[in-house]
Amino acid sequence: MDIVEIIIGVIALLMAIRIFLTRSRARKLLYLCCLSFCISALIALYVDSPMGGIVAITYFVCSTLSSNAIAYTIEQAKDIE
Amino acid sequence: MEFIEYILYIGYLLLIIGIFGTVIGPKVDNPFIRMMNVEVLTVGVSLIFLAYDEALALMTFISVNAVLSLILVRAIILNTEYDEE
Amino acid sequence: MEIVEIIKVVVAGIICWLNFVLIDTYFGLPEKPGVLGAKTIGEKIRDIGGNIHGGYFMGNIVCSPDASAGTLLASIMSYLMGVEGGIIAALLVWIGNRLCADPGYAGTIGALTITAIIYLLSPIIEAKYFIAGMVLAIFTIQGFEHKYASILLGKIAKKMNRGE
Amino acid sequence: MEVLPLISGICCILGGIGVILHTNPINKIIMFALLEVGMIGLIVSSYYLDIAIISSLCEPICTIILLLGYLKYITTIKKKKKYGRDLPVLSK
Numbered sequence: 001m002d003i004v005e006i007i008i009g010v011i012a013l014l015m016a017i018r019i020f021l022t023r024s025r026a027r028k029l030l031y032l033c034c035l036s037f038c039i040s041a042l043i044a045l046y047v048d049s050p051m052g053g054i055v056a057i058t059y060f061v062c063s064t065l066s067s068n069a070i071a072y073t074i075e076q077a078k079d080i081e
Numbered sequence: 082m083e084f085i086e087y088i089l090y091i092g093y094l095l096l097i098i099g100i101f102g103t104v105i106g107p108k109v110d111n112p113f114i115r116m117m118n119v120e121v122l123t124v125g126v127s128l129i130f131l132a133y134d135e136a137l138a139l140m141t142f143i144s145v146n147a148v149l150s151l152i153l154v155r156a157i158i159l160n161t162e163y164d165e166e
Numbered sequence: 167m168e169i170v171e172i173i174k175v176v177v178a179g180i181i182c183w184l185n186f187v188l189i190d191t192y193f194g195l196p197e198k199p200g201v202l203g204a205k206t207i208g209e210k211i212r213d214i215g216g217n218i219h220g221g222y223f224m225g226n227i228v229c230s231p232d233a234s235a236g237t238l239l240a241s242i243m244s245y246l247m248g249v250e251g252g253i254i255a256a257l258l259v260w261i262g263n264r265l266c267a268d269p270g271y272a273g274t275i276g277a278l279t280i281t282a283i284i285y286l287l288s289p290i291i292e293a294k295y296f297i298a299g300m301v302l303a304i305f306t307i308q309g310f311e312h313k314y315a316s317i318l319l320g321k322i323a324k325k326m327n328r329g330e
Numbered sequence: 331m332e333v334l335p336l337i338s339g340i341c342c343i344l345g346g347i348g349v350i351l352h353t354n355p356i357n358k359i360i361m362f363a364l365l366e367v368g369m370i371g372l373i374v375s376s377y378y379l380d381i382a383i384i385s386s387l388c389e390p391i392c393t394i395i396l397l398l399g400y401l402k403y404i405t406t407i408k409k410k411k412k413y414g415r416d417l418p419v420l421s422k
Contacts, residue, residue, distance in 0.1 A: 003168055003171050003172070003175075004171075004175070004294055004295065004297065004298045005332075005333045006333070007175065007298050007301070007302070008297075008298060008301050008333070009333040009336070009337055011301060011302070011305050011309070012337045013337060013340065014309070015309055016337070016340060016341050016344055016364070017344075018309070019344075019360075019361075019364060020344050020348055024210065025354075025356055025357060025360070026206060026207050026210035027210065027312065028357075028360050029207065029228055029360070030207070030224060030228060030308045030309070030312065031308070031309060032360065032363060032364070033227065033228045033308055034304055034305060034308045034309040035341075035364075035367065036367070037234075037238060037300070037301055037304050038301055038337075039337070039367055039370075039371060040238065040239075040242075041238065041242065041297050041298075041300075041301055042333060042334045042337065042371075043334070043371070043374050044242040044245070044246065044297070045294075045297070046332065046333075046334045046374065046375065047374065047377070047379065048246070049246070050246050050247050050251070051379050052246065052379070053242055053243045053246045053247070053251065053255075054383075055374065055379050055382050055383060055386075056239070056242055057239055057242075057243075057255065057258050057259075058383050058386055058387070059370060059382070059386040060231070060235060060238075060239065061231060061258070061259075061261075061262035061265065062386045062387060062389060062390050063363075063367075063386075063389075063390075064228075064229070064230065064231050064235070064262065064266065065262075065265060065266060065390045066363060066389060066390040066393045066394075067228055067229065067363070068201065068203055068228075068229045068230065068266055069390065069393060069394050069397055070203075070356070070359060070360065070363075070393070070397065071202075071203025071204070071206060071207060071225070071228065071229055072201070072202055072203045073356065073397045073400070073401065074203070074206055074356060075202055075203060075205065075206045076401060077356065077400075077401065077404065078206070080401075080404055080405060080408065081404075084331075084335065084376075087331075087335065087339065088372060088376070091339050091342055091343065091372075094343065094346075095342065095343075095346045098346045098347065098350060099346070099350075102349075102350035106350050107350075107351070107353055108353045113355060113399075113400065113403055114353065114355065114358070117349065117355065117358050117359075117362070117396070118349065118350060120349070120362055120365075121346050121349050121350070121365070124342070124346070124365055124366075124369050125346075127369060128342075128369065128372065131372065131373060131376065131378075136378060136381060139378075139381055140380075140381050140384055143381070143384060143385050143388055144384065144388060146388075146392070147388050147391045147392045147395065150392055150395055150396065151395050154395060154396065154398075154399030155399075157399070157403065158399065158402050158403055158406060161403065161406050161407070161410075162406055162410075
């Protein structure tokens with residue numbers, strides 16, 4: 001095990017627990033963004049070839065698109081309720 | 082524990098959680114919430130496909146699953162709209 | 167031996183933090199919410215006692231790939247492929263920026279800048295430490311404590327005449 | 331064991347419990363995103379890279395369909411409650 005992977009793993013574990021315990025909806029999105037950074041770095045360190053970099057970039061851009069849609073819906077649902 | 086057994090046990094655990102959550106979960110009389118609990122089951126089935134090395138079945142199952150949720154959401158909205166009384 | 171590696175990670179983290187905060191502030195992220203989703207995150211940050219311009223900054227990072235994403239992806243690709251990887255990452259970040267309907271070139275500029283920095287510093291600090299440094303830098307803004315981080319970002323934005 | 335399968339397994343179990351226990355639908359969708367993160371990590375850690383690209387492309391489509399369905403559902407409920415019973419029907 002490398003020291004770099006251990007640092008990223010500890011941060012990812014902390015974020016996964018804080019998403020589960022926080023009650024506010026908007027603050028969960030901030031923690032989810034930080035977890036997405038950690039997973040994208042771990043994929044590139046695990047698969048040690050240029051194809052792993054393509055997977056990491058595709059995953060990160062699609063995850064950002066998903067959280068953009070969730071934040072837009074929170075704004076819309078606040079008006080209706 | 083080997084790596085294949087690790088994936089297989091996580092898949093079985095998600096299946097058990099999903100089944101009990103769909104039948105006796107909290108606030109399950111709302112049809113939208115009950116439909117969203119079913120999504121846990123599909124991830125469990127995908128992990129079991131992964132453990133048995135069925136690559137083509139896994140790819141087809143993930144792609145069809147997005148279309149399937151569209152049909153279920155449309156059915157729930159039409160059922161609510163045309164409901165009597 | 168491990169002490170040297172930890173010092174390298176911390177130094178790389180400080181370089182990445184300065185890089186993406188300065189570029190994002192210069193391109194005007196704290197002034198206004200670029201997309202509609204960033205507005206509700208900024209108001210939520212204000213409700214718990216933070217600064218609203220720092221809240222807009224955090225919301226814009228969540229809702230579209232900006233200079234922070236450019237820094238991480240360019241350091242990943244330059245760890246795997248060398249200098250050519252950084253340019254490929256800049257192209258893919260530009261496509262991602264257009265998908266999220268966000269005007270601005272912060273992501274591309276950030277990716278090109280960190281590629282140049284890694285190429286200049288490559289005999290001392292390898293590209294592997296920049297990945298851990300970027301994760302450590304994003305942890306201090308988005309994950310640790312939202313209130314004080316937004317106040318600090320608001321002060322930096324006020325000093326550079328962006329916002330207010 | 332390596333770091334990536336360990337983190338992905340913890341994300342899968344936490345996400346699966348969280349989807350069941352939360353009752354607000356937007357909270358359930360955020361927890362569903364956490365579950366998908368774990369699934370993509372487990373697929374990558376057994377070196378099926380092409381399926382990982384397909385899976386990460388299909389995840390925003392599924393999320394957007396669920397969100398649009400939720401907005402339409404809540405609008406239908408409000409409209410029915412406002413105009414539903416009090417219309418002057420002929421039988422009354």
